[in-house]
Amino acid sequence: MAIKTPLCDMLGIKYPIISAAMGPFYTTKLCSAVVNAGGFGIISHTNLLGVDPLKSMEESIHNVMENCKGNFGVNIRVARLQIDAPALQELIVRLRKEDPEIRERLKMLVTSAGNPKPPALFFKEKDPDLLVFHVAPTLYHAMKVDGLCDGIICTGYEGGGHQSYERVNTTVLVTEAVRHCKKPIVACGGFSDGRGIAAALAMGAVGVQMGTRFIATKECEFHPDYKDFIVRSRDSDTMVCQGAFGPIRLLKNKYAEEHGEIVSKDAKMAMEAELDLEAIQEDTKKYSLVYEGDIENGPVLCGQSCGNIDDIPTVKELIERMMKEAEAEIKKLNSYIK
Numbered sequence: 181m182a183i184k185t186p187l188c189d190m191l192g193i194k195y196p197i198i199s200a201a202m203g204p205f206y207t208t209k210l211c212s213a214v215v216n217a218g219g220f221g222i223i224s225h226t227n228l229l230g231v232d233p234l235k236s237m238e239e240s241i242h243n244v245m246e247n248c249k250g251n252f253g254v255n256i257r258v259a260r261l262q263i264d265a266p267a268l269q270e271l272i273v274r275l276r277k278e279d280p281e282i283r284e285r286l287k288m289l290v291t292s293a294g295n296p297k298p299p300a301l302f303f304k305e306k307d308p309d310l311l312v313f314h315v316a317p318t319l320y321h322a323m324k325v326d327g328l329c330d331g332i333i334c335t336g337y338e339g340g341g342h343q344s345y346e347r348v349n350t351t352v353l354v355t356e357a358v359r360h361c362k363k364p365i366v367a368c369g370g371f372s373d374g375r376g377i378a379a380a381l382a383m384g385a386v387g388v389q390m391g392t393r394f395i396a397t398k399e400c401e402f403h404p405d406y407k408d409f410i411v412r413s414r415d416s417d418t419m420v421c422q423g424a425f426g427p428i429r430l431l432k433n434k435y436a437e438e439h440g441e442i443v444s445k446d447a448k449m450a451m452e453a454e455l456d457l458e459a460i461q462e463d464t465k466k467y468s469l470v471y472e473g474d475i476e477n478g479p480v481l482c483g484q485s486c487g488n489i490d491d492i493p494t495v496k497e498l499i500e501r502m503m504k505e506a507e508a509e510i511k512k513l514n515s516y517i518k
Contacts, residue, residue: 218250234264288310293342367387370484371393409431417487435478
């Protein structure tokens with residue numbers, strides 16, 4: 181007996197676990213490792229300083245095709261500032277059209293950080309067989325996605341990286357989204373072990389998506405100092421700061437302390453209108469510093485689940501351990517019914 185949810189059938193995977201996209205950083209090697217371990221890997225939308233996002237995405241897709249045998253997905257950020265998003269959408273359509281194997285194995289696109297409607301309509305017209313999920317941080321957003329996409333990734337305020345202004349936690353968000361939405365719900369934000377998987381399934385989700393926990397694995401291409409920073413951090417060692425697309429959860433360091441004041445949504449839009457190329461490049465440079473190992477002067481994306489992470493296993497070891505824990509927890513819960 182094993183845990184098998186509708187997400188497993190939908191994506192053609194063994195375990196209901198998705199590795200989160202973590203752009204602008206690379207997650208190409210991580211994606212392959214997750215797929216080989218029975219989960220569903222996601223290739224990130226990468227645009228570090230000096231990187232061509234289109235070339236990087238195509239190379240990453242071919243790399244994953246060569247280094248694993250299962251199904252996988254890609255992420256495209258669709259924020260107002262993300263001017264390369266339309267070209268990336270066209271690239272995905274072209275690659276799936278030209279290569280039957282890519283069409284068979286590149287199963288899902290995850291859009292995030294913006295309006296889901298334009299990309300959802302684009303793919304329904306250009307490539308209707310491709311599954312499209314969108315990341316939603318509130319019930320309001322989830323219900324909008326419900327009528328557009330094939331699934332919803334409900335990510336709560338505990339999660340690392342980009343956050344919403346509304347600050348809704350995962351347990352609240354997932355349970356209300358399951359109640360009000362018809363499409364499958366994937367729970368995200370705060371998950372790091374098998375107990376979390378059991379809890380997500382009990383709330384009605386069909387699986388979990390994890391970012392921070394997967395950073396602290398041997399195969400993840402993040403810098404060793406980044407991984408060590410996560411392992412030695414507590415649940416109280418993150419803070420929500422001002423990011424490029426809005427609030428962003430980071431580990432506390434010099435950069436986070438300097439970006440601690442969160443402006444309103446309206447003020448953020450006004451700031452975007454005044455941004456110039458030099459300012460955008462300067463912000464991008466900070467991310468490159470972190471990727472290269474400077475964990476003090478750049479944004480170290482991390483969720484509160486860091487407090488529950490104390491090792492750096494292989495992806496296979498992690499996923500198998502989590503599923504074993506989840507099965508044990510579900511059996512224990514079942515024993516409570518008399």
